[in-house]
Amino acid sequence: MATATEAPASTTAEGPTSHTQNQDQLSIYQLMALVMNDVRDVGKNGFNEHQKYKFRGVDDFIGALAQPLRKYGVFMMTEILDFQVSVRGKMNATHMRVAFHFYGPAGDKVTATTLGEASDTADKASNKAMSAALKYALMQTFMIPVDGGSLDDGDRDHPVGQSSPADSYAQRLRKPAVWNNITALTAMHTEAKAEGLLDATVYAPGGEEIMLGELIVARGTTLRREVAEREERQKKEAADVAAQMAAEHGTGTVHVDPESFRPHPDGQDFANQAALAERRNAVASLQEMADTQGIGNSGVLAPDSGHPDILSAYLGRRLAELPAEGEDELDGFVRRMRNGWKELGPTRMALAEAEQKGLLTTVIPFDNDHLMIKDVLGVRIKALEEQAERTNAGV
Numbered sequence: 001m002a003t004a005t006e007a008p009a010s011t012t013a014e015g016p017t018s019h020t021q022n023q024d025q026l027s028i029y030q031l032m033a034l035v036m037n038d039v040r041d042v043g044k045n046g047f048n049e050h051q052k053y054k055f056r057g058v059d060d061f062i063g064a065l066a067q068p069l070r071k072y073g074v075f076m077m078t079e080i081l082d083f084q085v086s087v088r089g090k091m092n093a094t095h096m097r098v099a100f101h102f103y104g105p106a107g108d109k110v111t112a113t114t115l116g117e118a119s120d121t122a123d124k125a126s127n128k129a130m131s132a133a134l135k136y137a138l139m140q141t142f143m144i145p146v147d148g149g150s151l152d153d154g155d156r157d158h159p160v161g162q163s164s165p166a167d168s169y170a171q172r173l174r175k176p177a178v179w180n181n182i183t184a185l186t187a188m189h190t191e192a193k194a195e196g197l198l199d200a201t202v203y204a205p206g207g208e209e210i211m212l213g214e215l216i217v218a219r220g221t222t223l224r225r226e227v228a229e230r231e232e233r234q235k236k237e238a239a240d241v242a243a244q245m246a247a248e249h250g251t252g253t254v255h256v257d258p259e260s261f262r263p264h265p266d267g268q269d270f271a272n273q274a275a276l277a278e279r280r281n282a283v284a285s286l287q288e289m290a291d292t293q294g295i296g297n298s299g300v301l302a303p304d305s306g307h308p309d310i311l312s313a314y315l316g317r318r319l320a321e322l323p324a325e326g327e328d329e330l331d332g333f334v335r336r337m338r339n340g341w342k343e344l345g346p347t348r349m350a351l352a353e354a355e356q357k358g359l360l361t362t363v364i365p366f367d368n369d370h371l372m373i374k375d376v377l378g379v380r381i382k383a384l385e386e387q388a389e390r391t392n393a394g395v
Helices: 028-038 058-071 125-141 151-157 165-173 182-194 212-249 265-276 280-293 311-321 329-339 344-356 373-392
Strands: 004-006 010-014 046-048 053-055 075-088 091-103 109-120 201-203 209-211 299-301 308-310 363-366 369-372
Touching: 028 058, 028 091, 028 109, 058 125, 075 125, 091 125, 109 125, 165 182, 165 201, 165 212, 182 212, 201 212, 209 212, 265 280, 265 299, 265 311, 280 311, 299 311, 308 311, 311 329, 329 344, 329 373, 344 373, 363 373, 369 373
Parallel strands: none
Antiparallel strands: 004 109, 010 109, 046 053, 075 091, 091 109, 201 209, 299 308, 363 369
């Protein structure tokens, strides 16, 4: 993705040198006129697939002149008059003034001097600057016809000083509202795909060259991983809070007189929002805000039981109920079944859910074997009922 700019050629001429062999030869002036008469026009035959523009390359001009120059015995020698090297961010830039000497059989010559400028991330800046200088030296010295009727037309369509469509995508991508937003990245990927620009080369924020599609996908992957890590961390923290509350109170619920219990207004609002939430990250956000506001230990009426409870404990249960991203129905059911495995009420609810969803005869791994869900839950409910009877009997 180098850029190049060139100045118009300047031309000087010298007469026959002291080693001229044949003064009867045509002069370089006459020969160059003949070359100009034979040279063909050069159109925009090149096409940049990455940035979607047409161009005239230096090879096109060399190809147009190669046969006429050979035909009339004219050859060229290159001389670098001066050059400068600088650094532009991650790019190496080269500016040079180049003289191109055209010799004829009589030994006389004409010199065209042009300027070349180019940038590159590696070691090709000087090569590209020389090619740019040669292109305009050939075009202007021999007045090679171009499409559109003027040299200005060719300059306007050259990528120098212009932003390609892919570059505009890269500029939009760097904006925080897009760079940190998965939805915006997905929309940009769809848009770039429709315009055929996913394979276009752009510069990543670090300066390295990368295809536009790869850059968008890589950033989206990073954001999704960060979200997953944050959700996993919040889930673990919720489980730790629930375990602490259970250790302090014996269960996750608060044992108070329901008649005299008054839920915390803000805490109850959080619990109600969590009950309506359909995504795990929404509950995780409520959990984070509750901790920030210091109401995680406030009393609420748990929406799932209708009994007094601790907000953090309910949010932890609600977080465990909601499916993870990409989780199918069976995986979600098994996860909820395991979460309520130690309590009779949730296990009975799991059996009712399995019947409602037609999962009773679905086989799942259990205790080094594979059993139908109805058998797994049936055995577990019986065990919990017997445990409850022993507890009530004081055994």
